[in-house]
Amino acid sequence: MLDFVQQLVSGIALGCVYGLIALGFVLVYKATEVVNFAQGDLMMLGGFFAFTFIGILGLNYWIGFAAAVACMAALGMLAERLVVRPILGYPQFSIIMATIGLGYFLRSIAGMIWGTDDFKIETPFSQGVLRIGSLVLAYDKLSVIAATIILCALLYLFFNKTTLGTAMRASSENMLAAYYMGIPVKRVVSIVWAISAAVATCAGVLLAPITFIHSNVGLVLGLKAFPAAVLGGFGSIPGAVVGGVLIGVIESMAGFYLPEGWKDVAPYIVLLLVLLLRPQGLFGLPMRKKV
Amino acid sequence: MRFLFKTDYEDDIRLVPHSGYVLSYGALFVLLIIAPYVLSSYLMSQVVFVCIYATVGVALLILTGFTGQASLGHAAFLAIGAYTAAYLQQYNVPFPVYFLAAGLLTGAIGAIVGFPALRLQGIYLVIATISFAFIVEEILARWESVTHGNEGMRVKTIQWLGTTVPRDSPAFYFLCLAVLVLTIVGALNLLRSPTGRAFIAIRDSETAARSMGINVSLYKVKSFAISAGITGFAGCLFAHKLSFISPEMFTLQLSIEFIIVILIGGTFSLHGAVLGAIFIVMLDPFLTYLKDDVPGMVGSLAATLGAGSERAGHIQDSVAAFASANGLKGAIYGVIIVLFVLFEPLGLYGRWLKIRLFFQLFPLYKRATFKRQKIYVKSERNR
Numbered sequence: 057m058l059d060f061v062q063q064l065v066s067g068i069a070l071g072c073v074y075g076l077i078a079l080g081f082v083l084v085y086k087a088t089e090v091v092n093f094a095q096g097d098l099m100m101l102g103g104f105f106a107f108t109f110i111g112i113l114g115l116n117y118w119i120g121f122a123a124a125v126a127c128m129a130a131l132g133m134l135a136e137r138l139v140v141r142p143i144l145g146y147p148q149f150s151i152i153m154a155t156i157g158l159g160y161f162l163r164s165i166a167g168m169i170w171g172t173d174d175f176k177i178e179t180p181f182s183q184g185v186l187r188i189g190s191l192v193l194a195y196d197k198l199s200v201i202a203a204t205i206i207l208c209a210l211l212y213l214f215f216n217k218t219t220l221g222t223a224m225r226a227s228s229e230n231m232l233a234a235y236y237m238g239i240p241v242k243r244v245v246s247i248v249w250a251i252s253a254a255v256a257t258c259a260g261v262l263l264a265p266i267t268f269i270h271s272n273v274g275l276v277l278g279l280k281a282f283p284a285a286v287l288g289g290f291g292s293i294p295g296a297v298v299g300g301v302l303i304g305v306i307e308s309m310a311g312f313y314l315p316e317g318w319k320d321v322a323p324y325i326v327l328l329l330v331l332l333l334r335p336q337g338l339f340g341l342p343m344r345k346k347v
Numbered sequence: 348m349r350f351l352f353k354t355d356y357e358d359d360i361r362l363v364p365h366s367g368y369v370l371s372y373g374a375l376f377v378l379l380i381i382a383p384y385v386l387s388s389y390l391m392s393q394v395v396f397v398c399i400y401a402t403v404g405v406a407l408l409i410l411t412g413f414t415g416q417a418s419l420g421h422a423a424f425l426a427i428g429a430y431t432a433a434y435l436q437q438y439n440v441p442f443p444v445y446f447l448a449a450g451l452l453t454g455a456i457g458a459i460v461g462f463p464a465l466r467l468q469g470i471y472l473v474i475a476t477i478s479f480a481f482i483v484e485e486i487l488a489r490w491e492s493v494t495h496g497n498e499g500m501r502v503k504t505i506q507w508l509g510t511t512v513p514r515d516s517p518a519f520y521f522l523c524l525a526v527l528v529l530t531i532v533g534a535l536n537l538l539r540s541p542t543g544r545a546f547i548a549i550r551d552s553e554t555a556a557r558s559m560g561i562n563v564s565l566y567k568v569k570s571f572a573i574s575a576g577i578t579g580f581a582g583c584l585f586a587h588k589l590s591f592i593s594p595e596m597f598t599l600q601l602s603i604e605f606i607i608v609i610l611i612g613g614t615f616s617l618h619g620a621v622l623g624a625i626f627i628v629m630l631d632p633f634l635t636y637l638k639d640d641v642p643g644m645v646g647s648l649a650a651t652l653g654a655g656s657e658r659a660g661h662i663q664d665s666v667a668a669f670a671s672a673n674g675l676k677g678a679i680y681g682v683i684i685v686l687f688v689l690f691e692p693l694g695l696y697g698r699w700l701k702i703r704l705f706f707q708l709f710p711l712y713k714r715a716t717f718k719r720q721k722i723y724v725k726s727e728r729n730r
Contacts, residue, residue: 145721157684164677317489324478
């Protein structure tokens with residue numbers, strides 16, 4: 057039973073990271089119907105920025121964190137401006153390929169700048185554990201869970217209570233109609249990319265104490281975030297986080313209770329099952345057919 | 348400019364539209380026949396890889412380019428073909444038998460994958476094929492009694508009727524070339540048959556195809572099976588060319604390379620598969636050249652332009668450091684993909700068509716001829 061709870065907590069912590077990456081997918085997908093295959097690589101790059109500010113320049117953890125988020129938000133806007141905006145409106149295949157290309161580029165550039173070693177960021181939560189009876193929970197895992205809850209609450213408030221958030225929802229519904237209603241769609245999309253890159257950076261920085269940061273981490277985790285996004289229904293923000301947590305827990309349990317090898321495959325088997333049985337995911341709306 | 352007058356359907360679907368084709372493709376054929384006696388053995392080996400990649404490219408074009416079902420899992424089909432060949436070869440099965448078995452088994456598995464894929468579209472299909480490829484990769488690594496797990500498998504040279512075909516001999520090149528040519532001719536015939544027309548109809552509009560009486564599910568499964576089968580044949584040749592296979596050769600990276608092949612070549616014509624394969628495979632020799640020769644050239648150029656010898660040496664060193672930097676290949680891949688999607692969406696073959704039309708219509712060529720239409724309403728989500 058104790059093992060089960062330990063696995064559950066570490067699964068939820070890992071799942072929160074998947075959920076945060078999936079959240080980035082969903083934000084961009086909802087706004088522009090672009091699936092950003094470079095989302096994991098944005099996370100990786102965010103982690104490296106934070107490592108540079110905190111580990112190399114020796115800034116305070118929180119200042120370094122904020123600086124990394126700001127840098128990555130700017131980079132997200134730049135990527136949107138250079139790569140995605142010119143091809144908005146073209147078939148989805150082209151856009152997927154463009155973001156795959158972007159991911160390749162970011163990964164290689166990170167490898168060239170920071171090398172291919174593993175890096176670790178010292179955080180205020182790196183040491184110390186919370187003991188409840190005989191249950192031992194590490195602070196770094198709890199910090200991921202807490203941060204995910206805070207981020208989700210902030211995003212929820214942003215999308216439902218602010219004018220900009222409403223504009224984003226409108227342009228995700230129908231870009232052309234939103235444009236006719238006077239919403240500056242291009243700027244809105246740009247901001248969506250900035251938010252998505254910022255969320256990815258949070259995921260990267262929170263992940264750093266659990267898994268090390270290296271140039272390929274984005275590819276590995278980014279691909280695991282797809283099952284999370286699909287499980288939650290690709291267009292649903294709460295769905296992304298719930299899906300991420302479920303995938304994290306499933307992976308963690310499979311690693312503990314099933315023979316070796318199942319851990320890496322389990323998320324994808326779940327994904328295929330979801331696609332077969334309930335393609336709209338847990339929180340998605342059924343797709344309508346229009347001619 | 349040549350005008351072709353088509354008076355009936357037979358004229359429209361002819362394999363050889365006019366005599367110019369015979370001349371140009373005949374010349375190309377002669378060049379390909381004499382190639383192994385002219386080119387160096389390293390280049391020849393690259394040409395064999397071009398043939399194999401182009402075969403996979405044709406397979407992917409049938410599925411992605413002509414049926415509109417994107418797949419990022421073709422490395423798994425290639426792996427199944429390669430492992431089938433390697434496994435059967437252990438039991439002294441003759442080459443033609445296991446070659447056919449590799450293609451047929453992969454085709455059957457492709458059909459099985461096609462069934463669940465029927466309900467999926469666009470991004471969901473891409474994600475599902477990625478998952479399929481991951482699962483296959485994991486099975487290959489774990490099913491040790493058949494695949495020898497991560498140790499990999501040796502593949503012996505082809506032996507049939509007392510003759511051996513080493514992997515770097517001209518005979519092996521001719522075998523790969525023959526497979527490629529047969530695949531292309533087969534694909535051309537397929538695409539002008541009712542089946543191929545149905546594929547194209549499904550790509551353009553599934554609803555319209557269905558209302559015209561096309562059994563969409565059946566044709567989608569057919570397309571998956573045919574594409575996977577051709578990839579299986581290519582996998583058999585791939586295994587022989589490498590002479591050693593292991594699960595980590597057939598990763599997502601390879602699937603992406605195959606997609607890049609058709610993206611760079613052009614997704615609307617079979618020419619694209621060959622042009623893209625040439626581009627992707629020849630990138631490696633080009634990068635090696637970049638690493639070895641360009642720093643010296645830049646250094647001597649700097650020296651002739653008046654830089655001091657110390658300064659020129661410094662420039663040469665920094666260029667060399669950049670050229671041999673780890674991951675340069677990945678960065679170049681990324682930039683190439685993005686540039687092609689942004690500026691040359693029709694690929695290399697599209698560029699050739701544009702250049703040809705420019706001269707045919709000179710001076711009346713309009714750039715807008717090839718402009719794509721943008722759609723801002725969410726069509727793919729509701730399709």
